[in-house]
Amino acid sequence: MDQAPLDLFNPQAQDAGSLEVLCPSQAELPDLLQGWSGPRPLRVCSGGTSSMAAAHNQCTLDLRPQLNRIAWQSSDHSVWIGGGCRMGDVLQALLPHGQSIATGLSGLPGLGYVLTGGMGPRSRALGLAIDHLLEIRGVWGNGEEFWLQRHHDGDTPEWRALCGAAPFLAVVTEVRLLTHPLIPLWVQQCHGPSDALPDWIKEAEASDASISLQWHWGDADRVDILRVYDQDPGLPGLERIDGLHQLPALVVPRPGADRVHSEVVGLLGPARAADWNDCMPLLLDYMRRRPHPSCSLSGQQLGGATSLVPSDLSSFHHRDAVWKPWMTAGWVAGDLAMRQRSLQWLEELWRVLQPLCPGVHLAQLHDHLPFHQRELEQAFGGWLPGLKSLKQKYDPAGNLPTL
Numbered sequence: 316m317d318q319a320p321l322d323l324f325n326p327q328a329q330d331a332g333s334l335e336v337l338c339p340s341q342a343e344l345p346d347l348l349q350g351w352s353g354p355r356p357l358r359v360c361s362g363g364t365s366s367m368a369a370a371h372n373q374c375t376l377d378l379r380p381q382l383n384r385i386a387w388q389s390s391d392h393s394v395w396i397g398g399g400c401r402m403g404d405v406l407q408a409l410l411p412h413g414q415s416i417a418t419g420l421s422g423l424p425g426l427g428y429v430l431t432g433g434m435g436p437r438s439r440a441l442g443l444a445i446d447h448l449l450e451i452r453g454v455w456g457n458g459e460e461f462w463l464q465r466h467h468d469g470d471t472p473e474w475r476a477l478c479g480a481a482p483f484l485a486v487v488t489e490v491r492l493l494t495h496p497l498i499p500l501w502v503q504q505c506h507g508p509s510d511a512l513p514d515w516i517k518e519a520e521a522s523d524a525s526i527s528l529q530w531h532w533g534d535a536d537r538v539d540i541l542r543v544y545d546q547d548p549g550l551p552g553l554e555r556i557d558g559l560h561q562l563p564a565l566v567v568p569r570p571g572a573d574r575v576h577s578e579v580v581g582l583l584g585p586a587r588a589a590d591w592n593d594c595m596p597l598l599l600d601y602m603r604r605r606p607h608p609s610c611s612l613s614g615q616q617l618g619g620a621t622s623l624v625p626s627d628l629s630s631f632h633h634r635d636a637v638w639k640p641w642m643t644a645g646w647v648a649g650d651l652a653m654r655q656r657s658l659q660w661l662e663e664l665w666r667v668l669q670p671l672c673p674g675v676h677l678a679q680l681h682d683h684l685p686f687h688q689r690e691l692e693q694a695f696g697g698w699l700p701g702l703k704s705l706k707q708k709y710d711p712a713g714n715l716p717t718l
Contacts, residue, residue, distance in 0.1 A: 456710025
């Protein structure tokens, strides 16, 4: 089995001091998991963007070296994507075929983007990434191989679990995903005063599914806006791009002398523009008291096609969600006091947003933080006991992160 140094996009994971990095093939994974006696849980790296792609004194399965196949299937316009592929690479591989998939705001995340739901600027028109999964192949935490197909297994608890909660149960080595025709998009980038955010939210909630709003609140008094249109609205100042592979960044990171570590918590909530307006004084206060400039609040719009799939067909429980705000707590690497202040700031901000956004989107795992159980309950709701039963069946030793 290959071993290699871990090169990660996420600075916190990169600096974690991983005990060992393993690069298994599809054939090697079953024996590795079945006979695993090292530190638990194992960490899994697909794209390297998560803060827990590696952890101190724990071992990481790096899927990128050996599980990086991208194969276009012209017969039904689908694509095979290996567990170690980044979404940006998939978009590039599909360009010659005039096809695309509904990726997020960045091309850096790996297959975990899909397996935890998968939402982005075209989700309102196309749905979540998990809604387009056709086949899922991998190895359960106990070392048992599986190969599930939507047309055959789509109504099973196992399929439902893998579509949104896979990282707790299995190492997914490959999926087959339905693609969509590559179409041009029109983007609008602007910024404005932070107290105008409720107005942008209200306008977005009244728009049709061909338009999506993304926003980033990084400075206390300014919000950055990215609108994406599936059709040319004929408005001045818009940029035409050929597809999501050319999507501009929502916010450009500022160069700084300090190396920054961070944690991100994603929330989910329905259309409630008026309530955002009521919360603005408190939100403004918290944004002005950020412990570090990298602390921020961002959001992206859902609804439309994401709400059309019944909630019991996947582990994405909150099909009524129209907004996914995410909170970022950042601190100078190694500054434990600032880390504590930033995480406390995040939890206090979370309490303000809780009535607006009662759900959680587990795009990143936080089994190392005290609010992990709260996240699980708010992410999976009444489906959590079913997931725990599957965990006991397929990963009783706890080789993968706990539920």
